[in-house]
Amino acid sequence: xxxxxxxxxxxxxxxxxxxxxxxxxxxxxxxxxxxxxxxxxxxxxxxxxxxxxxxxxxxxxxxxxxxxxxxxxxxxxxxxxxxxxxxxxxxxxxxxxxxxxxxxxxxxxxxxxxxxxxxxxxxxxxxxxxxxxxxxxxxxxxxxxxxxxxxxxxxxxxxxxxxxxxxxxxxxxxxxxxxxxxxxxxxxxxxxxxxxxxxxxxxxxxxxxxxxxxxxxxxxxxxxxxxxxxxxxxxxxxxxxxxxxxxxxxxxxxxxxxxxxxxxxxxxxxxxxxxxxxxxxxxxxxxxxxxxxxxxxxxxxxxxxxxxxxxxxxxxxxxxxxxxxxxxxxxxxxxxxxxxxxxxxxxxxxxxxxxxxxxxxxxxxxxxxxxxxxxxxxxxxxxxxxxxxxxxxxxxxxxxxxxxxxxxxxxxxxxxxxxxxxxxxxxxxxxxxxxxxxxxxxxxxxxxxxxxxxxxxxxxxxxxxxxxxxxxxxxxxxxxxxxxxxxxxxxxxxxxxxxxxxxxxxxxxxxxxxxxxxxxxxxxxxxxxxxxxxxxxxxxxxxxxxxxxxxxxxxxxxxxxxxxxxxxxxxxxxxxxxxxxxxxxxxxxxxxxxxxxxxxxxxxxxxxxxxxxxxxxxxxxxxxxxxxxxxxxxxxxxxxxxxxxxxxxxxxxx
Amino acid sequence: xxxxxxxxxxxxxxxxxxxxxxxxxxxxxxxxxxxxxxxxxxxxxxxxxxxxxxxxxxxxxxxxxxxxxxxxxxxxxxxxxxxxxxxxxxxxxxxxxxxxxxxxxxxxxxxxxxxxxxxxxxxxxxxxxxxxxxxxxxxxxxxxxxxxxxxxxxxxxxxxxxxxxxxxxxxxxxxxxxxxxxxxxxxxxxxxxxxxxxxxxxxxxxxxxxxxxxxxxxxxxxxxxxxxxxxxxxxxxxxxxxxxxxxxxxxxxxxxxxxxxxxxxxxxxxxxxxxxxxxxxxxxxxxxxxxxxxxxxxxxxxxxxxxxxxxxxx
Numbered sequence: 001x002x003x004x005x006x007x008x009x010x011x012x013x014x015x016x017x018x019x020x021x022x023x024x025x026x027x028x029x030x031x032x033x034x035x036x037x038x039x040x041x042x043x044x045x046x047x048x049x050x051x052x053x054x055x056x057x058x059x060x061x062x063x064x065x066x067x068x069x070x071x072x073x074x075x076x077x078x079x080x081x082x083x084x085x086x087x088x089x090x091x092x093x094x095x096x097x098x099x100x101x102x103x104x105x106x107x108x109x110x111x112x113x114x115x116x117x118x119x120x121x122x123x124x125x126x127x128x129x130x131x132x133x134x135x136x137x138x139x140x141x142x143x144x145x146x147x148x149x150x151x152x153x154x155x156x157x158x159x160x161x162x163x164x165x166x167x168x169x170x171x172x173x174x175x176x177x178x179x180x181x182x183x184x185x186x187x188x189x190x191x192x193x194x195x196x197x198x199x200x201x202x203x204x205x206x207x208x209x210x211x212x213x214x215x216x217x218x219x220x221x222x223x224x225x226x227x228x229x230x231x232x233x234x235x236x237x238x239x240x241x242x243x244x245x246x247x248x249x250x251x252x253x254x255x256x257x258x259x260x261x262x263x264x265x266x267x268x269x270x271x272x273x274x275x276x277x278x279x280x281x282x283x284x285x286x287x288x289x290x291x292x293x294x295x296x297x298x299x300x301x302x303x304x305x306x307x308x309x310x311x312x313x314x315x316x317x318x319x320x321x322x323x324x325x326x327x328x329x330x331x332x333x334x335x336x337x338x339x340x341x342x343x344x345x346x347x348x349x350x351x352x353x354x355x356x357x358x359x360x361x362x363x364x365x366x367x368x369x370x371x372x373x374x375x376x377x378x379x380x381x382x383x384x385x386x387x388x389x390x391x392x393x394x395x396x397x398x399x400x401x402x403x404x405x406x407x408x409x410x411x412x413x414x415x416x417x418x419x420x421x422x423x424x425x426x427x428x429x430x431x432x433x434x435x436x437x438x439x440x441x442x443x444x445x446x447x448x449x450x451x452x453x454x455x456x457x458x459x460x461x462x463x464x465x466x467x468x469x470x471x472x473x474x475x476x477x478x479x480x481x482x483x484x485x486x487x488x489x490x491x492x493x494x495x496x497x498x499x500x501x502x503x504x505x506x507x508x509x510x511x512x513x514x515x516x517x518x519x520x521x522x523x524x525x526x527x528x529x530x531x532x533x534x535x536x537x538x539x540x541x542x543x544x545x546x547x548x549x550x551x552x553x554x555x556x557x558x559x560x561x562x563x564x565x566x567x568x569x570x571x572x573x574x575x576x577x578x579x580x581x582x583x584x585x586x587x588x589x590x591x592x593x594x595x596x597x598x599x600x601x602x603x604x605x606x607x608x609x610x611x612x613x614x615x616x617x618x619x620x621x622x623x624x625x626x627x628x629x630x631x632x633x634x635x636x637x638x639x640x641x642x643x644x645x646x647x648x649x650x651x652x653x654x
Numbered sequence: 655x656x657x658x659x660x661x662x663x664x665x666x667x668x669x670x671x672x673x674x675x676x677x678x679x680x681x682x683x684x685x686x687x688x689x690x691x692x693x694x695x696x697x698x699x700x701x702x703x704x705x706x707x708x709x710x711x712x713x714x715x716x717x718x719x720x721x722x723x724x725x726x727x728x729x730x731x732x733x734x735x736x737x738x739x740x741x742x743x744x745x746x747x748x749x750x751x752x753x754x755x756x757x758x759x760x761x762x763x764x765x766x767x768x769x770x771x772x773x774x775x776x777x778x779x780x781x782x783x784x785x786x787x788x789x790x791x792x793x794x795x796x797x798x799x800x801x802x803x804x805x806x807x808x809x810x811x812x813x814x815x816x817x818x819x820x821x822x823x824x825x826x827x828x829x830x831x832x833x834x835x836x837x838x839x840x841x842x843x844x845x846x847x848x849x850x851x852x853x854x855x856x857x858x859x860x861x862x863x864x865x866x867x868x869x870x871x872x873x874x875x876x877x878x879x880x881x882x883x884x885x886x887x888x889x890x891x892x893x894x895x896x897x898x899x900x901x902x903x904x905x906x907x908x909x910x911x912x913x914x915x916x917x918x919x920x921x922x923x924x925x926x927x928x929x930x931x932x933x934x935x936x937x938x939x940x941x942x943x944x945x946x947x948x949x950x951x952x953x954x955x956x957x958x959x960x961x962x963x964x965x966x967x968x
Contacts (some may be wrong), residue, residue, distance in 0.1 A: 373775065375718035382718065395762045396755060405754050409812070412802055426962035429802065430955075433795030440761060441787035444768045448783070453775035454716045516805070517752035517812025524734075524750040531730045539876070545710035551774040551872065552714075564772065564780020572788035576948045 009065040012049070012056075013078065016125060020046035020118040027115025039114035040103045043121055047099065050092030050125055057085035057494070062501075064131060064191070077131035079191055083498030084128050084254060087339070091128070091250045094346050095121055095243065097473040101354050102239045104469040105361065113150065113237075120146040120243060127251050133178050133188040136255070143251065144171060144219075147244050156235030162611075163228040170218025170225065177211040181263065190258075194504070195265030202269035209273050209321075212259050213280075213314065216252040219244075221307035222314065223284045224606045230295070233303035234366075238357035241299070245306045245353065246346035253313055253342045257335060260317065261503040266324040274321035275424065281318060282431040284311035289435035290580055292442040293570040294602045298356045298368050301446050302349065305392065308439055309345040312407060312432065313338045319410055319428075324503075330413050332499055333511040337406035339495045344391070344399040344484060351388040351477035355381060358466055358474075359450055363459035368446070368566045373455035377463050380471060382451040387478040389447040391485070393440040397525030399484035405519055406492075407432060413514050441573065449566040454551070456560050486525045567600060581605075659745060659909060666741040671733070674883070674890035675699035677929060684933030699886065703879050711875030714774035724770040725873065725880035731763040732887040739891050740898040742917045743906045744819045752812035753801045757794065760847070763888065764790050770881075771869030782868025785944060789846060789853070789865065792951035797843045799958035800836040804899060806965050807832050818902045825903075831968060835961035837900040842954035844892040846947075848885070851936040853947055897924035 023042030026035060056063055064079035080088065099117060123142035130136035144167045151160050182188050185196055197205040218225040233241050260266055266274070288308030295301045316338035323331040358381055365371055375382035391398035411429045455461045484491060492511070500507050551558055574581055581602060628639075679696035686693020713721060738751035764786065771783030807830065810816035821828045846853045849866035856866065866885070873881050898905050904920030906913040942950065 373716060375720070376716065379719065382720075386720065390765070393761070393765055394758060395765055396758050401758055404758070408754050408798070408802075412806065412812075422966045423963060426799065426959060426966075429962070430795055430799060430959055433798045434791065437761070437791045437794045440765055441768075441791055444765055444772075444783070444787060448769055448772035452718065452720070452769065452772045453780075516810075517754065518749070519752075520750045524755060527734060527737075527748070527750065528730055531733050532726055535726050535729065545875075547710055547712050548715045549712055550714065551716055551776045553776065558775070562777065563775040564777055564784060569772075569780065569784045569787070572784055572944070573791060575945060576788060576792075 009063045012052075012063060013065050015049040015052075016046055017122065019043070019049070020122045020125075023118035024115050024122070027111040027118065030111050033110050036111040036114045037103055039111050040099055040117065043099050043114065043118045044096050046118070046121055046125075047092045047096035050121070051089045051096065053080060053085040053092070054089035056080060057082055057089065057498070073134060074132065074188055076135050077189060078126065078129040078135065079131040080129050081191075081498070082501040083257070083339075083495075086494055086498050087250055087254045087343075088125065088128050090343050091124065091247045091346070094250075094350055095124070095247050097476060098239055098242050098246075098350055098354075101242075101470060101473045104472070105354075105357070105467050116146055116150050117239075117243075120150065120247075124247050124251050128254055131190050133182045133190065136190065137175055137178055140174065140251075140255075141171060143248055144168065147240060147248065150240040150243070151232060151236035153235055153237055156232070159228065159231035159235045163232045166218050166225050166228045170215040172215075173211045173218075174215035177208045177215065181208060190263065193263040196263060197265040197267050197270070200264065202267070205264050205267075206270050206273035209260055209264060209270065210276065212256065213277050213317075216256045217280075217314065219252050220249055220310035220314065221284070221288070221303075222280060222311065223287055224610055226284065226288070226304075226307045227604065227607050227611055229303040229307055230291075230300040230604065233306075234297050234299045238299075238353055241303075242350045242353040245302075246350045249306070249310055250342055250346055253310075253317075253338065256314075256317060257320075257338065257499075258502055260321060261324070261335070266321040268325035271322055274318045277318035278315060278322070278424070278428060281311045281315035282428055284308070285315065285435045286431055286438075287580075289438035289442065290577060291602075291604065293438060293445070293573055294567075294581065296368055296566070297366055298359070298371075298446055298450060299353070299366075301368075301442060302352055302356065305439060305442070306345070306349060308435055309341065309349070312435075313341050313345070315428070315432070316341065316407060316410065323410075327413075327514065328505045329509045329511055329514040330410060331503075332496060332505060333406065333413065333514055334410035335499045335503070336492050336495045336511055337403055337410055339499070340406065340488070340492060341403035343491070344403050344481075347477055347480045347484060348388050348391040348398075348400060351384070351474055351481065352392065354470070354474050354477070355385045355388060356450075358470060362463040362466060363457075365457055365459045368449050370457040371450045371455075371460055372453040372563075373451070373460055374463065375451040377461075378466060381466060381474075384471070384474045384478045385447060385451060387481050389443045391481040393443045394436060395440075397485045397521050397528060398481050399488065400481075402485055402488035402519065402521050404432075404436060409515060409517065409519075413516065438573070441570070445566055445569050449569070453563050454558070454560060456563075482525075486522050488521045489519065659743075660747075662743050662909065662914070663745055663747040666743055667737045667739075667747050670736045670739060670741050670890060670894060671887060674886040675703060677890050677893065677925065678886045680926070681929045681933050681936075684930055685937055688933060688937040699882075703883060706874075706879035706882070707876050709875045711873075711877055714776075714872050716775050717773045717872065720769060721773045721872070722877070724766045724773070725877040725884070727766040728763055728770075728884040729880045729887075731759050731766070732884045732891065734759050735891050736887060738814055739894050740814060740818050740902075740905060741894050742914060742921055743909075744815050744822070744898070744902070746815055751814045753805055753814060753817070754798075754812060756814070757798045757801060760797065761790075761794060763884070764794075767866075767869050770873070771871075774872040776871055778864075778868045778871045782865050782871070785865045786869060789947065789951060792948060792955055793843055793846050796839055796951070796955040796958045797847070799955070799962050800839040800843065801899075803832055803836040803958065803961040803965065806962070807836075814899065818899050818905060819907045821899075822902050822905065822907055830964075832961045832964045833900065835957050835964060837896070839954045839958035839961065840896060840900055842950065842957070844889075844896060845932070845935065846951060846954070848889045848892060850889075850932060852939045852942045852950070855941050893925055893928045894921075896928060897921060 019042040023039045027039040062081050064077060067076040069076060123139045123146055126135060127139035127143060130139060148160060148164050181196060184200055185193050221229045285308045288304040288311060292301045292304035316334050319334045320331045323334060359374060360366055391400040394400040394404040411425055496511055676696060678699045683693050683696050738746050738748040738756060740746055768783040768786050771779035804817055805812055808817050808820040810820040850856060854865040870878060870881050904917060906917035
């Protein structure tokens, strides 16, 4: 069913936009910080309205609405299709939980921050709902700008600006690509773009797809655009990071899928670009996994984990392009894996970011090397965190397991005509396997060195109690981690219908027809619960004798630092994979004559060998160009004359 | 699925669980005989388990709730696998018996072990965990690839029953380079995953080279019993997988009593051969240095990758 400009559409969009706009205005012009909570609640109201897209999707309604404003380039339109509806309702829920956490955790967040949250929600929502090129590009730019503003914190100007620059490199690519497609399509209404690949030509389509992937990749953290992630994650306010990593990524993945499979339309002629993207995604995933192992700040571990997860999603999308022509059912399966993994990532990543923020807030420590033993002091937090960690590490029966299962299934399902290309599938499988295990090691390290062991600093021994109510959004997210794992098959059916409607694939054969195994997360989960219950029941009777003592320390007394360190934990892996860590040099700093401090530092090779030389070159060039600007009017006349002569010659000769 | 079949499946899953200490005992006995010792009885592991269950546990005061949960999780994951491993009959009890789930349940076990090693904050546990993490990064992909190769050779999908029965059905034609490469990789994986010599020495404690025992340092009493049981079960499951997935001939595909009887004899012979092989390996080869291990594990990984690629090339 399709509803055009009806009363329902108007009511719906009013319900979504009006509270957020009101919040934005109130937050911007209010002077007192007391209204911050009111502003945030307005955002929550908008989120709730956004989450109601769920019912649109349930009813199978496509909604479209023309905004009551227009310009020379045409009117501005919004529309919600089935895939957008599922993504929107889901993202709104995540957005709402994060805003709830903002309200509960920060007593003085200020109403500017809350106002910007409203703007970000508006931007994300209209980006997902955009039906005109201008709305899409404008709201995507708004997403970038708002996150840039939201990430303001003490001493993070450099990290912010790096993000700003890299996000805009992506933005430029997107603007060029979309405006070019728009000129070829002859209309700027996105829903009228259908399989433009045939009129664009295979070569142009491949370039455009690459531009769009790289454009969104700058936000998702594809190599080499990931350079902004670790520092921004470490320095920006946690809620900004959470929104950037979850809701903004959801937006990017949604538009990416729609652009490739609906607007341009994948065809077998474009397989080469799909393989290029596959390779890029695999490299990004491995890079993220490897770098996450040596990070010293929990937030940076999560930054690289975001990068790895999003790379897996892009990998699925590229597989979807490869399969699209040959086996639609397999393409469906792999796109379901992509969307499901995006959603799962949003759940567990926002959960973990909130957890780590709580840890930092309660203890005042940022360095994982000085953490440890927190599960004694904050047992509830550690219970919530273990769910998130298990889910990130893809341990059954959590949601992470289901999407990894689907990914491996879709890699194995490949039955391609070209034998040479099929050879790449085992390599991709190996890459997914290795980075999955590396991330699992990294998450074990993250959890164990924050929550387990003995406290390594004073802040860890006596942490402040958690702020009231902050546990609520975290507990909901932890439940989602488990629930989305248990009931994954239901969600997959939902996503499947969305993908069918967006890509124009036939509903039959369904994605289940190509699955070579049965995915039964519910049965698996229920069995695990049953066995655990049985074991507990067996051991229920006799009172088990238990004695508590100090950890055995070879007869001596263990000091705080006499336990395995987080650096030591990953050292064997660093040693095995040492060529990839670049300059893992041991830096020796001697502050005084008697004392020498030895520090192991891992510098991101991309920053050192790509970005630093690049920025040095740009500075050098601008200095040279600067010398031509003398300020003397005669010189400028000379330039004008020279330009004129060159231009005339060029016109005459060409 | 009729009741007789269900009964057979139940019997084989419980048999797998019941005999796992015996297998450990037999390997110990083989080793003792090779070293000209009398050795302990093959039933010694049962006695050890009984003793451990009766003893009180000593828990570090730094240990959290996870410390008590981890033995349960470990044994649960191994029971999950026991329910999906064919032993005397190719059909298995578990409805979730697909190979990807299998690899991830092994990961679940490892993940719990690694966290368990870091509980309590002793240096030994941390060292064990750290090395286990290093090994798992190389082992698990090899395991995944070799098992996936098996699924691809047969074209039977991911269901363990289907894989094993279609290899049996193909007879000698199933012996292909891919199967042999994957099988070799699986053997290395089996030795590494179960932390046997040359990767680790299961008999030592308090040696700076240890991996698995290091992670168990802080456990005692019932917790240790569960962890030991889970480790023995893991070895048995790996041996059974080698015998029924990679070289499954002889395993009963039908419910005919004769087939089942043959299958029982064959699987006993297979298990004894594998146990003898492990004992021989442990008696003749010295333990490797820790940083030599990645070389061996990379060999396993490369073999499994080659197995996969050979499917497409040959």
